[in-house]
């Protein structure tokens with residue numbers, strides 16, 4: 001059980017950081033360290049990224065083998081859909097996790113829209129880059145001398161670009177950037193998503209392949225089986241209804257596995273994975289885990305209930321959850 005009081009910092013409401021220790025090695029048995037704990041500590045430390053609707057990812061931006069946290073989101077209040085991109089403000093930052101604190105390494109506050117962030121070694125030099133997507137624009141940032149420096153930018157074939165991932169989904173040993181472009185024709189009930197996969201080649205981003213789906217993609221991430229098969233996992237839904245998880249093969253888009261994973265067709269707008277282990281964040285604040293085997297995904301295992309998840313990221317020994325709806329606090333189990 002977790003209870004937490006909203007807290008006010010610097011005169012504004014902020015979010016809760018939840019740092020949950022668990023043992024990835026125990027995952028297969030569905031056992032998490034934190035499920036064994038009967039006590040918790042609330043409000044241990046404080047911080048404020050100054051962002052709303054925070055999306056998070058992991059990236060080792062200095063190549064020291066330790067993952068940093070990437071966080072991006074809106075600055076200021078939510079604006080109407082017809083407000084142009086250049087009238088908006090957003091930020092992104094890279095943070096070092098030290099104990100239960102996030103320490104900024106570099107931040108930028110001069111972006112227009114950050115709908116989602118991802119991290120990975122886009123150019124294959126052994127150090128991770130940061131990828132940001134929002135309102136039809138994709139930007140790759142390199143961390144150089146403590147600065148987020150723009151390495152590449154691309155205009156996507158549509159403005160409704162909600163999600164981005166970095167991972168090797170075709171098993172060629174190099175990562176792809178996967179980005180969703182959603183479109184709905186005038187008067188149509190159902191829209192369509194194109195997931196466009198890009199790769200760094202000839203010092204620029206080139207389109208490699210595309211997977212088309214009926215419906216809206218809530219989130220996506222790369223996933224592998226223990227025997228080394230590479231897949232992309234994505235949630236598909238429409239409006240408030242979703243939770244349909246699909247595990248697709250790289251370029252072909254062939255469905256390897258498909259199933260309803262949120263116990264009530266709740267949208268899952270946050271997914272993250274490390275190797276075979278998938279975390280699913282529902283819009284109702286529930287979090288599930290599942291493991292990919294050659295038979296597909298295991299039954300979802302409910303691990304936590306939170307309030308209004310905006311983003312989550314699986315770190316080597318922690319699960320970080322972000323929410324707009326609770327004051328900024330850090331929980332340690």
Ligand SMILES: [Ca+2]
Nearest residue numbers: 060062064066
């Ligand atoms: Ca690092």
Ligand SMILES: [Ca+2]
Nearest residue numbers: 121123125127
């Ligand atoms: Ca790199």
Ligand SMILES: [Ca+2]
Nearest residue numbers: 168170172174
């Ligand atoms: Ca690849």
